[in-house]
Amino acid sequence: MTTQRPGGHPHGPAENPGHAGHAGHAQTWLAGAGRPAAVPGAPVNVPLELSTTYVAGGALEYARYGNPAWTAFEEVVGGLEGGRALVLSSGMAAVAATLSLVPVGGRVVAPDRGYNGTCALLRALERDGRLSVDWVDVDDTPAMIRALPGAAMVWIESPVNPTLEVPDVAALVAAAQEVRRDGAGPLVVTDNTFATPLLRTPLQDGADIVVHSASKYLAGHSDVVLGVVITGEDRLAERLVEYRMLHGAIAGPAETWLALRGLRTLHLRVERSCANAADLADRLADHPVVGRVRYPGFGAILAIEVGSPERADAVCEAVTVWTHATSLGGVESLMERRRRHPSEPAGVPVDLIRLSVGIEDVRDLWDDLDAALQASLATGA
Ligand SMILES: Cc1ncc(COP(=O)(O)O)c(C=O)c1O
Structure with a gap:
């Protein structure tokens, strides 16, 4: 063209x-x-x-x-x-x-x-x-x-x-x-x-x-x-x-x-989302509920494994600053357990939550995510 x-x-x-x-x-x-x-x-x-x-x-x-x-x-x-x-x-x-x-x-x-x-x-x-x-x-x-x-x-x-x-x-x-x-x-x-x-x-x-x-x-x-x-x-x-x-x-x-x-704002969004993702990856590394953090060292998508699909679902349901939704790459932070989709490849762990980190204040993202993870521990999910 x-x-x-x-x-x-x-x-x-x-x-x-x-x-x-x-x-x-x-x-x-x-x-x-x-x-x-x-x-x-x-x-x-x-x-x-x-x-x-x-x-x-x-x-x-x-x-x-x-x-x-x-x-x-x-x-x-x-x-x-x-x-x-x-x-x-x-x-x-x-x-x-x-x-x-x-x-x-x-x-x-x-x-x-x-x-x-x-x-x-x-x-x-x-x-x-x-x-x-x-x-x-x-x-x-x-x-x-x-x-x-x-x-x-x-x-x-x-x-x-x-x-x-x-x-x-x-x-x-x-x-x-x-x-x-x-x-x-x-x-x-x-x-x-x-x-x-x-x-x-x-x-x-x-x-x-x-x-x-x-x-x-x-x-x-x-x-x-x-x-x-x-x-x-x-x-x-x-x-x-x-x-x-x-x-x-x-x-x-x-x-x-x-x-x-x-x-027009790609660079600003990517810069902020990536900084938030790096910060969250650090914090999640020591979290008692999180068995594994997947973070490639760049980008704004993380994945965490939390031990069971039930616990992963409970975390996704509990967040209020994050949104439980599919998709990624928007200004708002989203999360979902990928294996909830029947078409997801079997090589993806059943307890894996994909986190698309947005441009919010990272302290609010962390407080919300941490609270949802802690709550899942308390309920024994
Ligand atoms: C890596 C990747 N490629 C391709 C697609 C398909 O894009 P669309 O939903 O715009 O058709 C997606 C959608 O999630 C994706 O994550």
């Missing part, structure tokens, strides 16, 4: 912002990219255009092919990840679009645990004979590498949802490139939802494709469902553009506009 805005922000890269990464610092890029040209009388925000069609002869023709909100959002995200971004209707639409690149009958190397929607889609595609899946222990990089020859794609999340391992992207990329020397090799795909492009940029480590559930940190306010795919390779981008046009899994302009507004 070509940019429809005249010019672009004067402080953005002069050409091809979606390919070249961004000039300056990420915060500055987030504040300024994807805006109309700064000319007298121009709005500072891209206008929300609710029109399905455009007068013939211009850059835009029909809203399923492109609209200004997409272009602006894609410019900002593409610049952050250092590739060409395509917005889709949800994170799962981004996952499905990416898996459409696997040739019929191709093999995907996938982690034995990870976001349950991705695992379920892979299982469904395998059931339908569309592709085959090699499920490999996500914590065993050598095993993943051994599975690469002959594979069409390797899929990783970094960190993994919800068990928070951090696969070695650089090692997998190096191994995939080695396999490619002997002919066709696997595309390396990273779901970067948990890390955000502020903490990890997998394309810079050599990954071919990055996907996000933009419903999470990128949009950041738990009010839109949206996805995005980013790649540095034109041939893949063209295939994905075609997929989006023909399968119709398009993002609404209003959702995209809201997500763009959310993106």
Whole structure:
């Protein structure tokens, strides 16, 4: 999709912002990219255009092919990840679009645990004979590498949802490139939802494709469902553009506009959430009710294991500052026991509570969480 805005922000890269990464610092890029040209009388925000069609002869023709909100959002995200971004209707639409690149009958190397929607889609595609899946222990990089020859794609999340391992992207990329020397090799795909492009940029480590559930940190306010795919390779981008046009899994302009507004504060939200998460990880390490704290050392998602599913459920029910709800990456802190979902991979402990740490005052988060944990002890849950 070509940019429809005249010019672009004067402080953005002069050409091809979606390919070249961004000039300056990420915060500055987030504040300024994807805006109309700064000319007298121009709005500072891209206008929300609710029109399905455009007068013939211009850059835009029909809203399923492109609209200004997409272009602006894609410019900002593409610049952050250092590739060409395509917005889709949800994170799962981004996952499905990416898996459409696997040739019929191709093999995907996938982690034995990870976001349950991705695992379920892979299982469904395998059931339908569309592709085959090699499920490999996500914590065993050598095993993943051994599975690469002959594979069409390797899929990783970094960190993994919800068990928070951090696969070695650089090692997998190096191994995939080695396999490619002997002919066709696997595309390396990273779901970067948990890390955000502020903490990890997998394309810079050599990954071919990055996907996000933009419903999470990128949009950041738990009010839109949206996805995005980013790649540095034109041939893949063209295939994905075609997929989006023909399968119709398009993002609404209003959702995209809201997500763009959310993106403006990504760095502030991530900074604060991460600081809160690091603080809570420290405090939880000594908590008598918590058997294990999973914290990868960065990011704002933690997981704790509390001994039994009953106790985990009791903790989730008892909190009042935190909200017992699925999803993550919003300004508000959420928690849930992941195995309450029947589709959650069996490799996820039954007593694991995933904590999505928000931007509240960490003292209030701690008091609430500690009280809920202590109460679970008192009731013998
Ligand atoms: C890591 C990860 N990837 C993809 C998705 C799917 O995103 P969406 O809910 O926007 O379809 C999710 C949703 O929770 C997720 O956590």
